[in-house]
Amino acid sequence: MRAAYALAVPFAPPGFTTRFAPAPTGYLHLGHAANAVWVWGVARAFGGSVLLRVEDHDRGRCRPEYEQALLDDLDWLGLVPDGVSTTGFRAGETRQRQSDNTARYQARLSELDSRGLTYACSCSRVDIARATPSTTDASELRYPGTCRARKINPNVTPARRILMAAGLTEHFDDLRLGPMSQDPDHQCGDLLARDRSGNWTYQFAVVVDDIEQGIDLVIRGEDLLASTGRQIRLARMLGRRSPPRFLHHPLLRQPDGRKLSKSARDTGLRELRAAGRTRDEVLGLAGQLSGLCDAPRPIAPDSLADLFR
Numbered sequence: 001m002r003a004a005y006a007l008a009v010p011f012a013p014p015g016f017t018t019r020f021a022p023a024p025t026g027y028l029h030l031g032h033a034a035n036a037v038w039v040w041g042v043a044r045a046f047g048g049s050v051l052l053r054v055e056d057h058d059r060g061r062c063r064p065e066y067e068q069a070l071l072d073d074l075d076w077l078g079l080v081p082d083g084v085s086t087t088g089f090r091a092g093e094t095r096q097r098q099s100d101n102t103a104r105y106q107a108r109l110s111e112l113d114s115r116g117l118t119y120a121c122s123c124s125r126v127d128i129a130r131a132t133p134s135t136t137d138a139s140e141l142r143y144p145g146t147c148r149a150r151k152i153n154p155n156v157t158p159a160r161r162i163l164m165a166a167g168l169t170e171h172f173d174d175l176r177l178g179p180m181s182q183d184p185d186h187q188c189g190d191l192l193a194r195d196r197s198g199n200w201t202y203q204f205a206v207v208v209d210d211i212e213q214g215i216d217l218v219i220r221g222e223d224l225l226a227s228t229g230r231q232i233r234l235a236r237m238l239g240r241r242s243p244p245r246f247l248h249h250p251l252l253r254q255p256d257g258r259k260l261s262k263s264a265r266d267t268g269l270r271e272l273r274a275a276g277r278t279r280d281e282v283l284g285l286a287g288q289l290s291g292l293c294d295a296p297r298p299i300a301p302d303s304l305a306d307l308f309r
């Protein structure tokens with residue numbers, strides 16, 4: 001079997017810890033399966049462990065039935081996490097569910113508060129869009145710092161922003177894409193840690209979790225590449241001396257390069273399973289569409305490492 005990527009994974013024994021971190025805001029689809037193929041494949045090929053983390057920070061959109069479904073789907077795919085198992089999650093024996101960790105997020109935010117690195121923010125998305133008609137990157141809205149000097153009483157809103165120093169570039173070496181440079185202040189401005197509804201944001205919760213769960217390698221899709229510089233910055237602000245390493249994998253593409261349809265019928269794991277696709281076929285398809293093999297062929301969960309060796 002041809003390995004698609006000759007990855008240099010720079011961890012000496014006893015290895016490294018990575019994670020599979022879906023948000024239970026819907027049912028898993030082929031994009032999640034592709035991420036899982038990369039996560040388990042790289043971990044098993046290079047002596048790493050995989051933690052399962054349920055990223056249910058957005059209390060408005062997450063539902064317990066989606067969490068149950070994702071645990072069932074992982075079991076069906078034969079992907080076994082190290083540490084807390086899917087059974088452990090079902091029994092509530094874990095702190096790897098974000099909604100169980102609000103006290104830890106609060107403690108980390110208080111640390112930054114006491115160093116004068118945060119402020120309350122009352123801006124809505126509409127306010128921000130109005131204040132920044134043109135952004136550096138059309139896919140995201142840069143926060144222009146409106147509330148920085150306003151000294152809003154923190155009792156007025158739960159929303160908090162973290163200062164991103166101006167003119168400071170973060171450099172990192174993506175294990176697949178090579179050297180990268182990002183300037184978080186230029187990209188997104190001061191980072192939202194908690195929103196106006198009191199939800200912890202993805203950016204804040206993920207950095208705290210990656211620190212506290214000892215994650216050394218983050219393996220995820222290229223759609224999150226732009227978030228990496230700010231996450232490295234925040235990890236350093238929170239006292240992490242060496243931030244995790246990052247590997248961003250390709251997003252799903254048809255073999256002819258076209259984007260994949262997002263309709264559940266074509267990509268939902270439950271739908272594929274109901275249509276008679278086997279576990280190994282689904283893993284093989286996810287590997288193929290994320291650039292790991294040329295042709296569709298079934299791959300068993302315990303052979304995923306072969307894609308990388």
Ligand code: GLU
Nearest residue numbers: 021022023055206220224
């Ligand atoms: N929860 C995120 C997602 O489902 C993954 C975050 C990450 O890997 O950093 O897209």
